[in-house]
Amino acid sequence: MGLERDPRSLRYDNLMREIGEFGKFQKLLCVLLTLSAAPNGYFALCIVFVGRSPKFACFEPSGNEYRDQSVYIESHTPNNSTQHSPQSVFNDTCNDFGCPYGYLYEVEEGRTSIVTEWNLVCERKWINPLITSLYMGGVLIGSLLTGAFSDKFGRYPTFMTGTVLMFISFGLCGTAPSPTVFAIFFSVAGLVTMVNYITAFIMAAEMINTKDRAMTGTLVVGGFAMGYMLLPLFAYLVGDWRHLCFVLASTGICFIPYFWLMTESPRWLYTKNKTDEFNKLFHKIAKTNGVTKARTEQLLKAFHQESDHIPENKSMIADDASTIVADAATRFHDRRYSFLDLFLIKSVLPRTLCMWCVWFVCSVIYYGVAFNTSNMGRNPYINCFIAAAVEIPAYAAVVLLLKRHGRKPILISTLLGSGLTCAAVPFLETRSTTAAVVAAMIGKFAVSAAFNVAFIVCSELFPTLMRSMGVGSSSMAARVGGMVAPYLLYMGDSYPSIPYLMMGSLGVAASLLCVGLPETKSRAIPETVGDLEPMTCICCQITKMKKSPSLPEHIDVEHEHALLD
Incomplete structure (x- = not known):
């Protein structure tokens, strides 16, 4: 027992x-946190349009033709009409002799990107993926810092600081005079965006009790999807990449009321023994709830x-x-916990390793499938919308399933489903392209659901004073997965079946790791290390302890007493 x-x-x-567990105060908070996640959606994926790489050809000033290995390329006259010469295609081929007179890009008038403005093609092509990697690196660092800062300074100041800096940093991206400056601003934007997002999810988990916790966590993730769906609309209406950055950053005005509407987590105040602040907030919650x-x-x-x-x-x-x-x-x-305690405390270590693996796999599959869906058609705005829209029914399904079933079976089944469908894509592709696309989208649906459940499970597995570090470090593992996904797809240029087979194998392996996770449905989240239930999953075997007749197996009392002393 x-x-x-x-x-x-x-x-x-x-x-x-x-x-009131889910009274008027909690419902208002739920709405605020859901809306706060929307900017994360369009900021995280804005590089799809800000860093879009259109087809190009070398510019030849001697006439209305463009040189590319002696092939005549489609040319655009000043009045925007199009002339076609033999073999008139933009084939993205870089000449050995270079393009000394610049490039012509296949884009509509007024639509720009960092690629077209700074000519990030040919010998400078490596800069664009590097910028994306640096953004993910910023997100990774933010995942690490969020836990420590929110545990030490509180959820509210961490959340608001991250929110303000998120909008400022993306606004600065639009002023960048060079790729180097843009990369710096963009990586900082990734850092503070993750601070905002993770803290919002933690606040949702701590402010809502038991049965309603899954729904609120799902809504926060759904807010991200809604922002993701808004991105193609913004990008379609605002063609210039600098103006797009400014418009997206200007939406921060809508969040000014958060300074007065948001509050500190009462659970954090109680755990930190801040009695006066806890009493004041408790009065506010009680009054709002009637x-x-x-x-x-x-x-x-x-x-x-x-x-x-x-x-x-x-x-x-x-x-x-x-x-x-x-x-x-x-x-x-x-006592104060550090990042190392995620590994030093034996009852916490298996949770850490299992969640790291799950989040890493979810991220690899999510971004691997998402990046590849851009090949579904010719319209990038519709492609982006479809990739985002498929997440909404996934989150809705999670809300309905979590009301009747536990977190554990849903997490296992969605990971397994995403793995199997991804593994089937290469085999289906040889028979029907449509069937392969459908399988890939089912995999995207399943991994979106799995990612959502993983957020909820992770926030419920760790004790209060380690929760931010647990969720933050797991998110760090996901960011590493996000950096791996593009290179996994790159391998597909030489071995087309490798990416989906790898994603399929990872999904199945992650589902097996979750077999021994404790069920957290309808259970109060743990406050201390002593509240943790034992785990029996495969990754726990490295920390398996001999059963003691006097003490529970999952508590390392001697180690904890040593830390206390």
């Missing part, structure tokens, strides 16, 4: 139930009186050994 939950944690959950002031004062008084005493009722504690561990866990509230 394991150890009963820390009495402090139980008292907190019971207190919040008294003023609880009278007298009732609120009564609840707080009883709550603090109980918190000042160690419970004497032996029925609350499993046995004498559990009493020792529970007391250690209570005192563990006061």
Whole structure:
């Protein structure tokens, strides 16, 4: 059975139930956090249009023709009409003798990108993917910093700082005079975007209790998809890449009211023993949810009186050994955790490794399929919209399934489904292109659902004071997957079946790793290390401990006491 939950944690959950688990305050917060995720969607994918690489040809000033290995290329006259010469195609071929007079790009008038402005083709072609990699590197760093900053300084200041810097940095991208400056601004934008996104998800998990937690987490991820769907609309209406950056950054004006509407996480305040701030916020939540002031004062008084005493009722504690561990866990509230604790504490290590693997695989499959869907047709705006739109039914399905089924079986089945469908793509492609595309989109649907569930599961697996680090480090693993995906697709130029077979294998392997995860549905999230349930998945075998007759198997008491001393 394991150890009963820390009495402090139980008292907190019971207190919040008294003023409404999903009342008016929580519903407003849910709406705000969902909307805050939308900019992450169009900022994260804006490089699709900002860094778009159109077909090109070398410019030849001697006439209305363009030189490319003695082949006449489609030429555009000043009045925008099109003339076709023999073999009139933009074939993106770089000449050995170079293009000393510049390039002609197959784009509509007024539509630009960093590629067309700075001629990032031929010998400068490597700069464009490098910029994307640097953005993902910024996202990776943001994943690491988010946990430490939000745990130390609080969820609210971290969230608001990330939000403000996100809009400023993307605005600065539009002013960049060179690829180098743009790369710097863009990488910073990736960093602060992830700070905003991860903190929003953590706040949603901590402000909402048990049964409604899955829905709110799904809505936050859905907000990202809505922003992703808005991107092609913005890009279609605003053709110039600099103006697109400015327009996207200007949407930050809509988020100014967040300074007054958002609040700190009451769970974080309670865990950090910030009593005065917790009481003030508790009054605000109770008032918004329609609880009278007298009732609120009564609840707080009883709550603090109980918190000042160690419970004497032996029925609350499993046995004498559990009493020792529970007391250690209570005192563990006061210690500060570091990133290394994700590996040093044996009951946390398997959670860390398993979530890292799951997030990495989800990211590889998600971006691998998403990047390849641009080949579905000729219109990049429609392609982008379809790639985003397929995520909405995936998130809706997750909301419905999570109400009836646990997190664990859904995560396993979606990972397995994405892996199997991706693995089928190369075989279907030899018979029917349409069937291969359908399989790829089913895989995108499944991995989008898996990514959503992984967010929820990860936020529920780690104790409160390590939750930000757990989610942040897992997101870091996902960013590494995002950097791997383009190179995996690059291998497809020489070996067409390799990318999807690799993604399929990774999906199946990740589903097997999740077999031993504890179920978190309808259970209060852990407050301390002592609240963690044991895991039996494959990655746990490296930390398997000999069963003790007196202490629960999953608690490394000697190590925790050493840290306390």
